[in-house]
Amino acid sequence: MSRSDHRSAVEYSDVSVRLGGTQIVHDLTMSVETGRFFGFIGPNGSGKSTVLRCLYRALTPTSGDVAINGRRVGASSLRENARQVAALTQSSTMFLDFTVAEVIRTGRLPHVRMLQSMSADDEEICARAAEDAGATDLRDRLFSELSGGEAQRVLVARAFAQQTPILVLDEPTNHLDVKHQYAVMRAARDRGVTVIAALHDLNVAAQFCTDLAIVFDGRIVLRGTPAEVLTVAAIQKWFGIGCHVVPHPRTAVPQVIFDEGLNP
Numbered sequence: 001m002s003r004s005d006h007r008s009a010v011e012y013s014d015v016s017v018r019l020g021g022t023q024i025v026h027d028l029t030m031s032v033e034t035g036r037f038f039g040f041i042g043p044n045g046s047g048k049s050t051v052l053r054c055l056y057r058a059l060t061p062t063s064g065d066v067a068i069n070g071r072r073v074g075a076s077s078l079r080e081n082a083r084q085v086a087a088l089t090q091s092s093t094m095f096l097d098f099t100v101a102e103v104i105r106t107g108r109l110p111h112v113r114m115l116q117s118m119s120a121d122d123e124e125i126c127a128r129a130a131e132d133a134g135a136t137d138l139r140d141r142l143f144s145e146l147s148g149g150e151a152q153r154v155l156v157a158r159a160f161a162q163q164t165p166i167l168v169l170d171e172p173t174n175h176l177d178v179k180h181q182y183a184v185m186r187a188a189r190d191r192g193v194t195v196i197a198a199l200h201d202l203n204v205a206a207q208f209c210t211d212l213a214i215v216f217d218g219r220i221v222l223r224g225t226p227a228e229v230l231t232v233a234a235i236q237k238w239f240g241i242g243c244h245v246v247p248h249p250r251t252a253v254p255q256v257i258f259d260e261g262l263n264p
């Protein structure tokens with residue numbers, strides 16, 4: 001797909017990443033169409049986070065390009081990028097001294113000049129983001145005193161408050177109880193933006209993603225709809241565990257029942 005094709009919200013072209021002398025991502029070429037909910041799945045250390053980091057500019061590829069809406073990531077200012085892509089990452093220690101409300105407000109920074117100049121609209125956006133992420137009741141707490149799941153909901157709210165056309169979620173359901181896992185995924189989907197996530201729970205991925213890609217050793221080895229990707233053969237081959245795959249009783253999306261008795 002060409003760069004000028006605006007159906008592509010995100011496009012990786014021949015992206016390779018070397019870290020610490022090791023090649024982590026190998027010549028990745030792929031695109032994600034606007035409005036899709038795209039999930040990277042794959043074993044630990046396969047490169048999912050590294051691929052995402054190139055998108056939210058935490059990492060510059062060793063070679064190749066990443067483009068957002070047809071524009072190369074490195075060609076935009078950091079502020080412009082932050083208006084395009086909000087990222088929920090796996091490290092958040094920089095917020096330890098903040099209250100929850102302050103953490104969520106930092107999501108508005110790409111849109112305002114200084115924290116003091118936040119408008120009533122910005123406050124309303126933060127309140128709605130907190131509501132959508134299930135973090136409203138936490139707003140007066142200190143971020144450093146939250147449980148893992150509570151902190152995760154606040155970081156999701158911060159990403160929502162950024163109101164970007166692309167949302168990058170690196171393991172968004174980390175630390176969350178089952179109810180909040182589904183609530184956060186539903187809230188992300190219902191924003192109607194392009195979502196690109198790294199996920200470990202295959203059943204949650206199947207329920208919410210329109211597209212899945214299995215990453216193995218820094219390469220996409222299989223891509224398609226959840227029904228195309230989550231097959232017994234693929235899960236055995238790439239995750240190394242036996243399983244059954246059955247349709248969800250209501251939605252009919254594939255659901256995986258792991259079975260070590262069927263291990264390859």
Ligand SMILES: Nc1ncnc2c1ncn2[C@@H]1O[C@H](COP(=O)(O)OP(=O)(O)OP(=O)(O)O)[C@@H](O)[C@H]1O
Nearest residue numbers: 019020024042043044045046047048049050051198
């Ligand atoms: N800064 C770094 N220096 C050297 N190696 C790194 C660095 N960051 C990541 N790696 C390595 O790159 C590989 C891919 O890591 P990455 O975090 O992208 O995997 P992942 O698929 O997201 O894993 P997980 O499912 O465990 O979160 C791993 O082997 C990791 O050890």
